Amino acid sequence: MKKFIPYILLILVLFLPLILRETPSIIGYLNLVMIYGISAQGLNLLLGIGGQISLGHAAFMAIGGYTSAIFVVHYNFPFIIALIISIVVSAIFGLIVGFPSLRLKGFYLAIATMALGNVVGDVLRRMSITGGDQGFRNIPTFDLFGFELESYSSKFYLILFFFLLTYFISRNFIKSKSGKSLIAMRDSEVGALSVGVNISNAKLLAFILASVFAGLSGVLYAHDISYLHPSNFALPLSINLLAITIIGGLGTLWGPILASLFWIFLPLIIGSKLELLSSVIFGIVVILVVLFLPRGLSEIIFRIERNLKKVNGI
Amino acid sequence: MILLNLLIRGLITGAIYSLTSMGIVLILSTTLVMNFAQGDMGMLLAYFAFFMLARQIPYPVVFVIVILIGILLGFLFEKYLMSRARKTSHLGMVMITLALTMIFEGFVGYTFSTMPLLFPKAISGDPLQIFGVIIDKHDLFTFIVSIIIVIVLFIILYKTKIGIAARSLAEDEFGARILGIPINSIYLFIWMAAFAIAGVSGILVAGRQTLEPHFMVVIQLKGFMAAVLGGMNSIIGSVLGGFLLGMIENLVSFYIPQIKDSFSLILIVLVLLFLPQGIFGKREVRRA
Amino acid sequence: MLKIEELYVSYGPVEAIHGISIEVKEKEIVSILGSNGAGKSTILKTISGILKPKKGVITLNNKVINDLDPSQIVKMGVTHIPEGRHIFPNLTIKENLILGGYFLKENEVKKQMDYVTTIFPILKERLNSKAGSLSGGEQQMLVIGRGLMSKPKLLLLDEPSLGLSPKLVSTIFETLKTLNQNESLPILLVEQNAKKALQISDRSYILVNGKIVLSGKSEDLIEKEEVKKLYLGR
Ligand SMILES: Nc1ncnc2c1ncn2[C@@H]1O[C@H](COP(=O)(O)OP(=O)(O)OP(=O)(O)O)[C@@H](O)[C@H]1O
Ligand SMILES: [Mg+2]
Numbered sequence: 022m023k024k025f026i027p028y029i030l031l032i033l034v035l036f037l038p039l040i041l042r043e044t045p046s047i048i049g050y051l052n053l054v055m056i057y058g059i060s061a062q063g064l065n066l067l068l069g070i071g072g073q074i075s076l077g078h079a080a081f082m083a084i085g086g087y088t089s090a091i092f093v094v095h096y097n098f099p100f101i102i103a104l105i106i107s108i109v110v111s112a113i114f115g116l117i118v119g120f121p122s123l124r125l126k127g128f129y130l131a132i133a134t135m136a137l138g139n140v141v142g143d144v145l146r147r148m149s150i151t152g153g154d155q156g157f158r159n160i161p162t163f164d165l166f167g168f169e170l171e172s173y174s175s176k177f178y179l180i181l182f183f184f185l186l187t188y189f190i191s192r193n194f195i196k197s198k199s200g201k202s203l204i205a206m207r208d209s210e211v212g213a214l215s216v217g218v219n220i221s222n223a224k225l226l227a228f229i230l231a232s233v234f235a236g237l238s239g240v241l242y243a244h245d246i247s248y249l250h251p252s253n254f255a256l257p258l259s260i261n262l263l264a265i266t267i268i269g270g271l272g273t274l275w276g277p278i279l280a281s282l283f284w285i286f287l288p289l290i291i292g293s294k295l296e297l298l299s300s301v302i303f304g305i306v307v308i309l310v311v312l313f314l315p316r317g318l319s320e321i322i323f324r325i326e327r328n329l330k331k332v333n334g335i
Numbered sequence: 336m337i338l339l340n341l342l343i344r345g346l347i348t349g350a351i352y353s354l355t356s357m358g359i360v361l362i363l364s365t366t367l368v369m370n371f372a373q374g375d376m377g378m379l380l381a382y383f384a385f386f387m388l389a390r391q392i393p394y395p396v397v398f399v400i401v402i403l404i405g406i407l408l409g410f411l412f413e414k415y416l417m418s419r420a421r422k423t424s425h426l427g428m429v430m431i432t433l434a435l436t437m438i439f440e441g442f443v444g445y446t447f448s449t450m451p452l453l454f455p456k457a458i459s460g461d462p463l464q465i466f467g468v469i470i471d472k473h474d475l476f477t478f479i480v481s482i483i484i485v486i487v488l489f490i491i492l493y494k495t496k497i498g499i500a501a502r503s504l505a506e507d508e509f510g511a512r513i514l515g516i517p518i519n520s521i522y523l524f525i526w527m528a529a530f531a532i533a534g535v536s537g538i539l540v541a542g543r544q545t546l547e548p549h550f551m552v553v554i555q556l557k558g559f560m561a562a563v564l565g566g567m568n569s570i571i572g573s574v575l576g577g578f579l580l581g582m583i584e585n586l587v588s589f590y591i592p593q594i595k596d597s598f599s600l601i602l603i604v605l606v607l608l609f610l611p612q613g614i615f616g617k618r619e620v621r622r623a
Numbered sequence: 624m625l626k627i628e629e630l631y632v633s634y635g636p637v638e639a640i641h642g643i644s645i646e647v648k649e650k651e652i653v654s655i656l657g658s659n660g661a662g663k664s665t666i667l668k669t670i671s672g673i674l675k676p677k678k679g680v681i682t683l684n685n686k687v688i689n690d691l692d693p694s695q696i697v698k699m700g701v702t703h704i705p706e707g708r709h710i711f712p713n714l715t716i717k718e719n720l721i722l723g724g725y726f727l728k729e730n731e732v733k734k735q736m737d738y739v740t741t742i743f744p745i746l747k748e749r750l751n752s753k754a755g756s757l758s759g760g761e762q763q764m765l766v767i768g769r770g771l772m773s774k775p776k777l778l779l780l781d782e783p784s785l786g787l788s789p790k791l792v793s794t795i796f797e798t799l800k801t802l803n804q805n806e807s808l809p810i811l812l813v814e815q816n817a818k819k820a821l822q823i824s825d826r827s828y829i830l831v832n833g834k835i836v837l838s839g840k841s842e843d844l845i846e847k848e849e850v851k852k853l854y855l856g857r
Contacts, residue, residue: 061578074429121608128567129607132559139556254551257440260371260433292506297449300441304454307434310487311427312419454792494724497716503711510709513671515726515773 026329028119034181038174046172054278054285055184056241058231060275062191068263069272072207073122077134078235078262080141085236086243087151090160093244095150100164104240111236112229119228122220131284145251145332163244180241184278187234192274192284194230210233230306236311261288264307268274269315277320340468349581350481351543353574354536355558356565357488359365360528360573363562364505365525366417368428372435374555376530377537378548379439380405381454382447384538387544388455398457398538405534409527417526440548449548454541456579477539482533485574488528493568501525505568557584560599561582565604566613573613624809625670625701625777630679632662632669637664641833642679643815647777647811652803653814654820654841662700663813664706666830668781670811671698671703683777698726700776706785706813708766714745719754719765732772739768742798753770768796771802777839778810780800784819794817794822810820821845 064078082306092103117271118137122130142304145151152158162178163170194200203223243249265284269276283306288299310317339546342475355373362370380401387397411434420428456473463470501521503511524588540554561580565572583602614622625647629722632640645654654714668674670681672693680854681688693703711719720739724732736836740747748811749757754765770778780799784792800823802808814820821827821841829837830846837844 068426072425083540123602124611125607128363129563130561130613131369131601132556133603133607135556135559136603139553139598140600147596259623260437263430263433271426297441298443300437301445302441304437304441305433307437308416309435311423312416314576315423315427333507496721499714499721500725503714503718505724506711506713507709509673509705510694510711511722513673513703513705513709514722514725514769515694515702516722517694 025087033179038177042174043209045173048177050285050289052173052176052180052245054241054282055180056238056245056264057265057281057285058278059184059241060235060238061262061269062187062264063231063238065266065269065272066191066194066234066268067231069092069204069276070195070207070229071224072203073224073227074128074131074263075134075231075261076131076259077118077136077138077141078231078255079110079254079256080134080138080259081114081232081235082239082242083141083249083251084114084143084232084239086239086249086254087145087157087233088236089240090157090243090249091150093161093164094159097286099164099166100161100172100244104237105241107236108233110190111239112230114236115229115232116327118232120312122228123224128235135259139257142251142255142282151251152249156248157243158248160243160247162247176245180245182238183241187237188274190230194226195272203227207272230237260305264303265309268303268310268317270310270319271313273316273319273322273324276317276319279321283318296302316335336467338348340583340590343468343470344474345479345582346578347470347581348500348585349561349578351536351540351554351577352557352561352580353530353577354481354484354539355554356561356573357570358532358536359555359558359565360565360570361488361525361528361532363502364568364570365501366421366522367425368417368426368432370529371429371555371623372432372439373533373558374382375436375439375531376405376408376533377535377540377554378551380408380530380534381537381541381550382443383547384534385452385454385541386447390567394455396488398535401534401538405531406527409530410523412530413523413526415570418522419565425457429435443548450548451545454538454546456542467586473542475558477543480535480539484532488570491528497524499522526565542618544587554563560603562613563603565615569613572613576613579614585597608621624684625763625811626680626682627666627670627822628680628682628697630666630669630681632665632674632700633675633677634659638677639833640669643828643830643833645811645835647809650803650807651826652799654810654814654824654827655830656814656817656827658815659680660832661830662833663783663830665833666703667703667781667811667813667845671701672694681767684778688732694726697773700774701779702775702777703779704766704770704781704783706781707851708762709808710754710757710762710765710769715767716752716754716757719769720746720750720772723769724774726773726835729776735772735774739771742771743768758785763787763791763795763831767798772782775808779813780809780810781814782815784814792819799800818845 038048038052060082061176064075067073067075083307087109088107089103092106094096118134121228125133146154159282172177199222202220206220261284262283264279265280268283269280288296291299314320316323358373359370362368371587381406384397384401386392387400408608414432417428420431458472459475460472463472463475492502500511500516501524503516504518536554537551540551544550557580561576562573564579565574565576584598587598627643629642630640631638631642640724643666646654655663655666663673672691672695676689683699683701688699720736722726724735727735734802746765749812757765767783784796787795795833797809797821803810806821812820812824821844824841826839827841827844828835836854
């Protein structure tokens with residue numbers, strides 16, 4: 022029984038656009054959930070597995086999104102090529118930040134990434150190719166070999182594809198030698214040595230994955246929303262992404278998506294009048310999770326799993 | 336003359352950075368927590384101040400009340416949040432300070448709207464001209480108050496038992512604990528001090544720009560950078576780092592305006608790569 | 624004065640002390656001997672409230688102190704001088720001493736500091752230099768001096784001889800003996816240097832893997848063949 026649950030879930034998700042065809046805007050929101058979920062998953066690998074705190078994660082999203090937008094709009098590259106370029110660019114940025122971070126203690130990295138986020142925003146504001154402070158307008162939607170994805174549901178499947186891809190990459194990373202050594206290192210300095218893997222490489226890999234995920238998420242955002250503005254990727258988003266990984270449950274695979282579901286739908290549920298309060302609620306939830314629920318929302322999944330095991334008598 | 340003007344203005348900006356970085360390092364060196372709420376605590380208190388001032392309560396009274404509220408909030412924060420989070424995880428403590436920024440910014444935006452407000456200066460009127468240097472009166476006030484706060488904090492840290500104990504905690508927590516030093520009271524004291532300082536810098540900065548929910552974010556970033564310059568573990572270093580940063584920043588934005596924005600990152604990277612102890616930092620001391 | 628009965632202590636799931644009983648009477652020097660990892664420091668940390676016992680009772684002058692925290696225990700007159708020094712290197716020697724007497728009144732601090740600096744004159748000469756600038760031996764004196772600042776009624780001393788030259792070790796042990804005799808200060812001493820410890824102490828306990836295997840008058844133990852073989856290297 023338990024074995025089939027993921028497949029049943031997957032099928033259910035695949036049919037979501039059909040089920041929700043009366044309310045396509047919900048699909049639109051789900052697309053955003055997955056986009057932010059991808060980005061948060063990257064941060065989760067960096068922070069939850071690698072134990073490194075970044076306050077500039079949103080900047081990596083901006084780098085990915087703007088790169089793709091520039092190549093598609095100004096150089097008429099096909100979306101797929103622009104996507105690949107963006108990912109390479111993100112990876113390079115990840116490497117550039119990742120290298121010095123190997124030598125830095127935690128809080129220095131936090132400050133450096135925070136400063137990086139600030140600088141990226143300023144640079145984007147000053148360049149003309151990015152649309153500057155006016156923002157980057159009219160970014161075309163996803164174009165897959167001539168098929169333009171216009172509807173929410175067609176975008177849904179593309180974004181779902183990338184979401185699943187990042188999910189499996191993350192899962193493999195956590196189970197890999199590098200992932201295990203990072204976890205051992207996170208849990209105890211001595212432990213990592215006994216695993217016998219080059220920690221520097223593992224950390225670097227976590228960094229690159231984190232920035233690639235963020236970059237990919239930025240690309241998807243750019244073509245989904247069709248508009249980019251530097252202020253959308255400033256410190257508040259980076260903080261929110263951190264909050265998402267914490268609320269979801271640090272180092273858990275399902276955490277990022279669960280928490281980003283919560284993050285996106287919270288303002289909708291409490292209504293536009295109270296929208297500003299959603300950040301207050303979100304902050305309070307972070308505190309509650311820190312104090313009382315170390316595995317965050319993923320605790321729910323763990324509980325369900327445990328109950329299923331009980332039901333099956335395993 | 337231009338140079339002198341730039342340096343003086345740099346000192347004034349630097350005084351503000353010093354206040355913030357001092358608060359940050361005070362917390363970081365004793366509790367090892369990066370306090371991301373230092374800036375926004377100041378923002379919140381500046382809003383309180385704004386509404387007290389709007390009710391015609393005199394500036395000096397508001398000033399004192401803000402310090403008292405800061406002390407109270409510091410007390411509540413340590414007593415009901417940090418002391419609990421300390422038992423769970425270190426990252427959790429850092430996250431709680433981040434959560435505070437979300438709560439404060441959301442709360443202020445919701446209750447007072449995100450529209451920029453004009454915050455009164457401590458002293459208004461025409462700028463002074465001293466030896467050819469033009470100084471705004473509020474800026475002068477800012478500078479003097481910052482210096483006073485720095486001196487007061489130093490007297491506390493070096494001349495009172497609780498201050499000396501706070502410094503010992505920064506060096507060797509186990510050593511302090513075993514002497515029977517009431518660690519929890521010390522934590523209370525430093526959070527109270529840090530948030531009181533936050534309140535002061537909130538009012539001072541608000542008087543120089545406009546009041547809006549994000550107005551302390553950049554100041555806080557600069558505070559962190561000043562702390563990096565100062566070595567992250569030395570209060571004196573953080574104060575000097577603040578002044579230095581203020582002056583360098585003014586010079587850079589005047590003489591090489593092209594790199595004005597990226598300059599902060601460049602500086603941080605240079606310092607971290609070549610002077611990991613900061614310019615004024617003391618050698619890393621073994622911790623138990 | 625201090626009585627430990629059937630004490631068990633664990634670090635998480637791992638039990639380090641398995642039911643020991645120890646007593647220190649008025650005016651006594653009592654030593655606990657044992658090799659690395661035997662659990663000596665664990666016992667002292669439990670007495671001073673840093674660690675909490677899993678089972679057992681610790682009483683000080685017939686008052687149970689199991690659940691008190693370190694500050695309260697220091698206030699009751701128990702001072703723990705830890706192994707590995709734990710001085711505050713960037714604080715001055717004077718500041719280190721002031722913290723040792725954290726619970727004293729202002730005028731008492733002065734008096735006590737005078738007293739401590741007559742015992743360790745080297746500290747007097749350098750009151751305003753940073754503690755980190757002292758040599759290893761001087762730092763050990765500072766740690767003991769700092770411990771004495773609180774006017775202890777019972778001193779817990781963890782391996783004061785560690786890393787010191789034999790001559791310094793003798794000086795420090797003589798100082799301890801003098802303190803004990805002149806001030807009637809009871810001392811619970813933890814040592815690996817068994818010979819020295821047996822020489823100055825009245826009674827000793829020998830600790831192996833968290834259990835007491837032997838105890839008695841130090842002058843008797845020093846003659847025991849097994850003690851000689853195991854700890855005195857003869
Ligand atoms: N913080 C800790 N966490 C887990 N185990 C610990 C901890 N501290 C000590 N131990 C274990 O408890 C046992 C006793 O340690 P303790 O420090 O009391 O020994 P000791 O007799 O003082 O040794 P030494 O002479 O080396 O100081 C050892 O096995 C040690 O590994
Ligand atoms: Mg020991």
